[in-house]
Amino acid sequence: MTDEMGRPMDTETATLLEQLLRNDIQLSVADDALRYDGPEEAVTPDLLERLRDSKGDLVAWLTGTDPTGQVEQRGLPAFNQQELWHKDRSAGAPVVYTVAQRWQLSGPLDTAALRRAVNWWLAAFPTLRSRFTSVAVSSGGHQPILETLAAWDQALPVTPVADAAALEDAVWRIVNEPIPLHRAPLWRLELFGLDETEHVLVWTVHHSICDGTSMSRLRDRLVAAYQAFRDGTEPPEVPETISPIDYARSQHRDHEEGRLDQLTDYWLDRLNGVDLDLDFAADRPRPGRLSGRGDILEFSLSAEVLTRLRDTAKRLDSTLYIVALSAYVTMLAEFTGQNEVVLPISQARRTSRSHAEAVGMLADRVPLRVDVAGAEDFGALVRQVGHRVFEAMDHQGLPLSLLIPRLPTRQRPVGAFPTALFTLLDGFETNPTDRELAIRITPEAPVGTARMEFYCFMSTDETGLQGWLEYSTDRFDRPTVQAWVDRFTEILTAVA
Structure with missing residues (x-):
């Protein structure tokens, strides 16, 4: 049996990994040693023995899927995410679950402030740092795993375009480019410049990490962060809320406990x-x-x-x-x-x-x-x-x-x-408002x-x-x- 990246994993180890994820027990590797962190009541003597028996396979899997130690949290995806993951794997058209927007930005654009806003945005929302991997499970098939990575520095260069026709070609290319679910980020931002006062930002995101409500909230937060950095202030604080992995865990627990x-x-x-x-x-x-x-x-x-x-x-x-x-x-x-x-x-x-x-x-x-x-x-x-x-x-x-x-x-x-x-x-x-920029957002479709x-x-x-x-x-x-x-x-x- 293999994981998403093609690395072998036996059924017993895959079943153990699934149990660890269900109980919020996080694994990591430090100096070739297997580390775990989770609720005290979940780490039973039997589980510790199974961890020792499967240490080699787990270390190999962890270093194979996360060689640089970027993963902050792992868990089972929510049921609707699992459904989308399986549909994406079987879809003949790889962009069928891509959601896209075109942002027409008219007026003076502070590109440095926008880059700062994008990186603040990335750090603030775990769903933007998510990706999927999977392991073979005892019930057959593959069990997807949702991972949240540590924040990274996201570049946002301005790509000049000669005219409207060249812009349309570029937008078409981005919107119709597949988003592999095992490779973060599961979204893309590309910025095009027609001239000094006309820009187009194209945002594509895989539906498995973002619903319509979230897209609107992320849009508003990105605009607010841009305005704050442009004006020399800090973005508004993001309300504390449940993370995608914690939400999924509560959903699985409700199901398993009969609620x-x-x-x-x-x-x-x-x-x-x-x-x-x-x-x-x-x-x-x-x-x-x-x-x-x-x-x-x-x-x-x-x-x-x-x-x-x-x-x-x-x-x-x-x-x-x-x-x-x-x-x-x-x-x-x-x-x-x-x-x-x-x-x-x-x-x-x-x-x-x-x-x-x-x-x-x-x-x-x-x-x-x-x-x-x-x-x-x-x-x-x-x-x-x-x-x-x-x-x-x-x-x-x-x-x-x-x-x-x-x-x-x-x-x-x-x-x-x-x-x-x-x-x-x-x-x-409704389109966001700004004192310097006219912002018009329209949906795009593959x-x-x-x-x-x-x-x-x-x-x-x-x-x-x-x-x-x-x-x-x-x-x-x-x-x-x-x-x-x-x-x-x-x-x-x-x-x-």
Whole structure:
């Protein structure tokens, strides 16, 4: 058996290492001696004996994966991180889980202050110093391990570009460059200069270490640090919060000690008898595994329609998100012919005080079961969807990857789950403000990829509703998806 880097590790040692990580026992090597540090109650005589027996293998693994002693902490990843790690390994398109932003910076840029800010940022947030390795485990396959490294000096040179065409080529190259999960950092910043007052900063990050909430917080912290260093002051203090590894450890402990059993029972009852697969009228059958190849279809609705949709939401005592989600579910029911639709929705998972300010990959999904045929009209559907969303929020905390195997075999998805997803950011992504710089941040997406079969992402701005439909070309042709988008926008316009 081998680890991620190809170094041998026997099953017994791999099992021991997994146990050490579960109990927060950290290993290191000093002068060829194996050192350990962990909770006193976890270091039992039996464990010490096993450590002595496996010392040689553990020292070899530690020096092989961390020859310069950079690793500060190791632990098992959170369940959603493990899921993404496995999906990334099997994805045919290596950039499918890359998230990217383009920052247009207009005005005088203090590049020295920006470099200081980036290094402060790196030191302040453990998730930015994370990487993965893995070991073979007794249950078969590989167990990913999350590692946090000590801070390093991060360079940020300015790369001159001759014109807009050269800039677009450079942005395309960065966004479509794979991010290997075993090599830190799992993000990149590249700064381009068109002239003295026009710069573009491109930020790419692997989704396994950063969710949407975290990206917004990291963005704001980087801007605040830049402004502080430029003005000769210190950045605002970062609130003390749980680290990604400690969060994952608490999640594993909750699972092992049965604290998720009540949630599991709730969701098994809630999903009883319903098929989780969406039976799309697709152009091609569902393969055993998606290749990761896909495309994006962009669409928009005017500011006038957006205003009317807000009025509809107000009239129904609801929100824009619930109204748009109800329209999306209506469209899915039409194109699958299913009376009931199960659509997972994203939740930030920051309900507890200790997690409120956390930065990392905490977000997961909860399954929303909607009886579309049972709603007498769109207003009734909106009320049902709203009720289901609030129910789901009250019962979040169970990783989806733990729920799926507990379902009866006949209900489990045939392939990867979810097959479809919907996200709407309403006023969530506002551009940072600065007295000297005009900052405009726009999302970028790798070309030719899709995380799932059908993913709709929408956001609002002053021009109206902007939408992106990411779809798997393993299953759909563009004309088919265009017809669905046309129907979706037709529904939204009709209910506005």
